Amino acid sequence: MLLPLIIAGGTGSRLWPLSRQQNPKQFLKLCGNSTLLQQTLSRLNGLDIASSAIICNEDHRFMVAEQLRQLAVSNASIILEPVGRNTAPAIALAALNAAVNGEDPVLLVLAADHYIADDDAFQQALQAAEVLALKNKLVTFGIVPTHAETGYGYIQRGASLPDQGFEVARFVEKPDSSTAKGYLDAGDYYWNSGMFMFKASVYLQALREYRPDILDACTRAFEGGSHDMDFVRVDEAAFADCPEESVDYAVMENTTDAAVIPLDAGWSDIGSWSALWEIGDKDSQGNVCKGDVLPVNTQNSLIYADHKLVATVGVQDLIVVETKDAVLVLHKDNVQDVKKVVxxxxxxxxxxxxNHREVYRPWGVYDSIDKGNRYQVKRITVKPGAKLSVQMHHHRAEHWVVVSGTAKVTKGDKTFLVTENESTFISVGEVHALENPGKIPLELIEVQSGSYLDEDDILRFEDNYGRR
Incomplete structure (x- = not known):
């Protein structure tokens, strides 16, 4: 039985301003009505799989939990990385977690932020890979190249295997353009997808042989960890001591048991805005438009309007992205320079x-409407039944005006209800809490005033979500 491991890390720099460090691309609806993470999970529907494992960092844990809830996925393990250490340690944590009950599943390692157009072809490749994985092969998926791409590493296939796929002849780094053209013409090279399949025990044994330092650090981190609500936490100090290494370098390039399954399924890692244009639905002028867009005499451009009307006139080969707090305009040839902006x-x-102006929390969302010297205005929405932490602020006071719903407010030793068109004031240093006891979302306007207004001015005493 397959155990999918979805690696959901990422810093959100290549698709800025839509993607941010606290809301990277795997959590966004870039290609359809669900997020890339949700599409990755849904792509496995119909297969004989065990409950999935998702590995992410601490800051994204509630976003992962909420997106799983939206898919009605209730039995997934969410493993939290206290610091990023690349894919080899991340997979080791999942393998160790899977082995807790004495099980030895076949791990299917997927990135949470990839796009695949043909789910049937993808599932057929998985079935072929499982045949090899059950025979103790370490399998990777090689994307059948469509052009001479310099942004990916490559895998050269070797001899055909009796059951499925090929032996791996070698892994090669990202090539220059002439070398990439040579790979394409040769016909025996694939793009390195970063997707893998192998038994948990086979992977751990490979680490034991080739990178015992990684396995030792991950074992100490896992054994020193704990379960917190729906999350698996590992020991931060032990994991921080782990070397930072990819599974390619740590295992796949060293083992003699590597195999590659060709995958021709319309794959993209959506590594840039131009990649998103390539896979998008285009109009008669070659434009990919999302949101309230008015393209006039515009060709071969991607225009993304998040909140406002965006009009373009007499341009071509541009990327234009509008969000509430930023606008990006660049030529498609310069998409790799977005990182320089960040x-x-x-x-x-x-x-x-x-962050975006809108920031999601486990209890709901807030939108920073306005900010000036010594004041900030937010629109806060609290889910029915949700409660913010019992907290206090050293540097700011807060004035809450309820717009819709009913607020249950605690100030010191008093608890009372505040309904629509009513307000209350929280003074500096006053212990307080906000809760939505009703059946509809609670919406309120919060006016903060004080000498320091950043989010780290919070001292929490109690929290339903395990935040510190």
Missing amino acids: ETIKNDGRHEHM
């Missing part, structure tokens, strides 16, 4: 690389 934002001490 780095500049960081270096300038700005925050647009971290």
Whole structure:
């Protein structure tokens, strides 16, 4: 039986401003009505699989849990990485977690942010790979190339295997354009997809042979961890000591048991805005438009309007992306330079690389409507039955005005209800909590005032979601 492991890390820089560090692309609806993470899970429907495991960082745990809830997935393990250590340690944690009950499943390692157009072809490749994995092969999936791509590593196939696929002759790094053309012409090279399949025990044995330092650190981290609500936590200090390494370098390039299954299923890692244009539905002028877009005399462009009307006139080969707090305009030939924009934002001490104006929390969402010197205005929406932490602030006061629904407010030792068109005031240093006891979303306007208004001015005393 397959145990899918979905690796849901990522910093959100290549698809900025839509993707942010706290809301990277795997959690966005880029290609349809569900997120890339949800599509990755749904792509497995109909297969004989065990409950999935998702590995993500601490900051994204509630987003993962909420997106699983939307799919009615209730039995998945969510493994939290306290720090990023690349794919080899991440897979080791999942293998160790799977072995807790003495089981030895076949791990199907998938990235949460890939796009695949042909689910049937994908599932057929999985079935072929499972035949090899059950015979103790370490299987990777090689994407049948459509052009001489310089942004991917390549896999050269070797001899045909009796059952399915091929031996791996070698892995090669990202080539220059002439080398990539040579690979394409040769016909025996595939793009390295970063997807794998192998038994948990076979992978752990390979680490034991080739990278015992990684296995030792991950074992200590896992054994020193704990379960917290729906999450599997590992020991932070032990995991921080783990070397940072990809599964390709740690295992696949060293083993003599590597096999490759060709995959021709309309795959993309959506590694840039131009990649999203390539897979998008185009109009008669070659434009991919999403949102309220008015293209006039515009060709071969991607225009993404998140909240406003975006009109373009007399342009071609552009990427235009509008969000509530940022607008990006660039030529398709320069999409790799988006990272430079993100780095500049960081270096300038700005925050647009971290969050959108709208920020999702396990209890709901808030939208930072306005901010000035010593004040900030937010629109807060609290889910029915949800409660914010019992907390206090050292530097700010808050004035809450209920717009819709009913708020249950705790201030010190008093608890009372605040209904529509009513308000209450939270003074600096006052212990307080906000809860939605009703059946409809609670919406309120919060006006903060004080000398320091950043989100880290929160001292939590109690929290339903295990936040510190």
